Amino acid sequence: MSDPRDHRVLIPVDVLEGQTVPATIVDAFASIPVVLLAYRELPDQTGTDQAREQYGDRVRAEVDELRAVFEDAGCDVTTRVAFTHDRLKTFERVAVDESCDAVLLLNPAPVLETVLVAIRSDVNVRHIARLLHTILSGTALELTLLHAASDEEGRDAGTELLETARSELVAAGVDADRIDTTVVVDDSPTDAILEAAADHDLLVAGESRPSIRRFVFRDRAERLARRTVDPVLVVRGEYLESDDGHEEAVDGEGDE
Structure with missing residues (x-):
């Protein structure tokens, strides 16, 4: 079985736009350490230092309130504040800095x-299984x-893939009775996922290529998040794409 301390989830929150973390999410993720990233994406003409001076105190106050909510639920919480011209790149960088397994x-x-x-492929299936076990602990x-x-030619391979994933989940400690498997055939996998997601409350999508920003957020997971009413948990890989021209101001916990 996996130790909850072996995992961590990044939760970016645009607090200045009034975005909040639903109580159901707080309860579901209480068993796993989280990093709350209070961020503000800026127009190109606004400097990060200017934004920090103008909004910094307000953003920190908002993220401190969110932190208290998670701590009251028994969660291990770290907070970060970021002013950036590229929110997706910032999510990626903070996820790497804080050793986060997934981004919500x-x-x-x-x-x-x-x-x-x-499940798209067998890449990171074992890691996804261990993370899901941690999240499921203490929940129904x-x-x-x-x-x-x-x-149709891909149906048998898909069935085998899901059986592998199911076996990994059971090996990680998830009760087999809590797991169903479904293979669908559709020439638009994204549409098929969205249709299935309509009958569920949280969508989990694994990253199977380098770079959250280029291949996940700006590809399938980002489109899924925009087109579904559900939260989307992106299980990330071990990659960070270099971008020396990216400008951001990120405050760590306790930093000013």
Whole structure:
């Protein structure tokens, strides 16, 4: 079984836009350490130092309130504040700095009972299984593993892939009775995932290529997050793309 301390989830929150973390998310993620990233994405003409001077105190006050909510639920919490011209790059960098296994893209979550896990390939399946076990601990959440094959020829391979994922989850300590598997055939895998997500409360998507920013957030997971009403948890890989021209101001916990 995995130790909750072996995992960590980044939760970016645009507090100045009034974004909050639903109570259902707080309860569901109470068993795993989280990093709350209070961020503000700036227009190109606004400097990060100017934004920090103008909004810094307000943002820190907001993230401190959020931290208290998580701590009251028994969660281990770290906070960061960022003013940036590229929020996705900042999410990626902070996830690496804080050794986060996943990034939670927030959407409203009035009910959180069922989780859809979209499995694209066998990349990181064991890691995803251990992370999900940590999140499921202390909850009654039910899992559905989904693979969207592009044609009928991919159905058998998809079934085998999901059986592998199911076995890894059970090996990690997840009760087999909590896991369902579904293979669908659709020439648009994203549409198939969205259709299935409509019957679930949280969508989990794994990263299978380098760079959250280029291949995940600006590809499938970002599109999924924009088109679903559910929160989306992106399980990240071990990559960081270099971008020396990126400008950001990130405050760590306790920094001024």
